[in-house]
Amino acid sequence: MSHLPELTPDERSRYEWQLWVRDFGEEGQRRLKQATVLVSRIGGVGGSAAMQLAAAGIGRLILAHAGNVRLNDLNRQLLMTTDWIGKPRVESASRRLHDLNPHVEIETIAENINDSNAAELVSRCDVAVSAAPLFAERLLMNREAVRQRKPLVDSAMYELEGRLTTIIPGRSPCLSCLYPEPPPNWKREFPVFSAVSSAVGSLAAMEVIKLIAGIGEPLTGRLLTFDLRDMSFRTVPIARQLDCPVCSALSP
Amino acid sequence: MKLRVQYMAQLRAVVGRAEEEMELSEGGSLADLLNQLATTYGAASSHFVTEARQARPSLLIVVNDSAVSARDAATTVLHTNDVVTLLPPIAGG
Numbered sequence: 001m002s003h004l005p006e007l008t009p010d011e012r013s014r015y016e017w018q019l020w021v022r023d024f025g026e027e028g029q030r031r032l033k034q035a036t037v038l039v040s041r042i043g044g045v046g047g048s049a050a051m052q053l054a055a056a057g058i059g060r061l062i063l064a065h066a067g068n069v070r071l072n073d074l075n076r077q078l079l080m081t082t083d084w085i086g087k088p089r090v091e092s093a094s095r096r097l098h099d100l101n102p103h104v105e106i107e108t109i110a111e112n113i114n115d116s117n118a119a120e121l122v123s124r125c126d127v128a129v130s131a132a133p134l135f136a137e138r139l140l141m142n143r144e145a146v147r148q149r150k151p152l153v154d155s156a157m158y159e160l161e162g163r164l165t166t167i168i169p170g171r172s173p174c175l176s177c178l179y180p181e182p183p184p185n186w187k188r189e190f191p192v193f194s195a196v197s198s199a200v201g202s203l204a205a206m207e208v209i210k211l212i213a214g215i216g217e218p219l220t221g222r223l224l225t226f227d228l229r230d231m232s233f234r235t236v237p238i239a240r241q242l243d244c245p246v247c248s249a250l251s252p
Numbered sequence: 253m254k255l256r257v258q259y260m261a262q263l264r265a266v267v268g269r270a271e272e273e274m275e276l277s278e279g280g281s282l283a284d285l286l287n288q289l290a291t292t293y294g295a296a297s298s299h300f301v302t303e304a305r306q307a308r309p310s311l312l313i314v315v316n317d318s319a320v321s322a323r324d325a326a327t328t329v330l331h332t333n334d335v336v337t338l339l340p341p342i343a344g345g
Contacts, residue, residue, distance in 0.1 A: 033309070044345065045345045098260070131261075133343055133345045135341065156345060157343050158262060158342035161260060162341065163282060163342060179310045180310065182310075185340065197344065197345075223312070224259070236318070236319045237319060239319070
């Protein structure tokens with residue numbers, strides 16, 4: 001524990017109520033403070049995940065998202081503000097998160113995950129969250145996380161439904177095990193309430209906190225699906241594909 | 253034999269319902285069911301099967317409480333009253 005950064009009195013006070021969480025305590029908080037988390041896209045899902053992670057006191061957040069704030073982002077992208085329409089999304093997000101918790105170091109990348117930046121961004125994080133609206137980006141993030149053996153929380157939603165799984169490369173199925181082909185029917189624009197995307201993002205953040213602090217049972221080898229239309233939640237075991245071109249060469 | 257098929261996410265809009273009862277020949281497989289659905293919902297057949305009429309690899313399938321890989325669809329025999337849940341890929345973020 002000595003290698004972990006100390007908490008300042010201000011931090012101890014800020015996080016007081018979560019320090020009461022069983023098995024978490026001061027060591028868990030210091031683990032969060034030491035950690036770096038990469039969030040791919042900070043829209044409805046990833047933005048909410050980033051907000052929860054900032055509130056919890058992750059040491060450093062790397063936020064990757066291209067483009068400027070648009071009016072029709074604002075029903076769900078809770079890190080974006082009306083006064084920032086037409087200006088970079090990552091700037092709005094950085095301001096909001098700094099206002100929430102100035103102890104968190106925020107690094108912004110005004111690009112989406114792509115072939116040029118994926119390896120470098122993943123190399124600098126301890127855990128990654130995937131929340132892009134395109135499978136190409138998600139599958140790229142998955143490939144890079146598996147290659148570097150970094151834990152990845154893949155979080156997605158559609159309308160009133162959410163899905164989540166935590167990927168520990170070599171130990172649990174990766175995204176390519178689930179989706180061995182780029183899904184041909186997915187459309188980039190999708191129906192969304194913030195209440196749903198925020199729920200998925202919050203669950204993803206909890207997975208990240210659990211992984212870093214070493215508490216609870218991560219959602220590995222399982223797919224959580226939920227439908228808020230009738231409030232049904234379901235967890236289904238999922239298996240690695242022995243011939244997965246991305247992860248099958250890795251042993252646990 | 254009678255089965256129950258549940259549709260999730262965008263499949264609900266594609267087929268116009270959240271679930272339905274289907275009649276499948278005794279001893280029919282999951283692949284048979286998907287081909288039957290592809291025929292029933294012709295314009296949306298690519299959600300269920302590939303052009304070669306194989307189970308769509310990116311379709312997540314749960315039979316009762318077990319996930320079944322699309323590659324195993326042909327060897328997965330279904331039984332009366334099975335509940336087959338079809339989860340199309342989603343990436344809303």
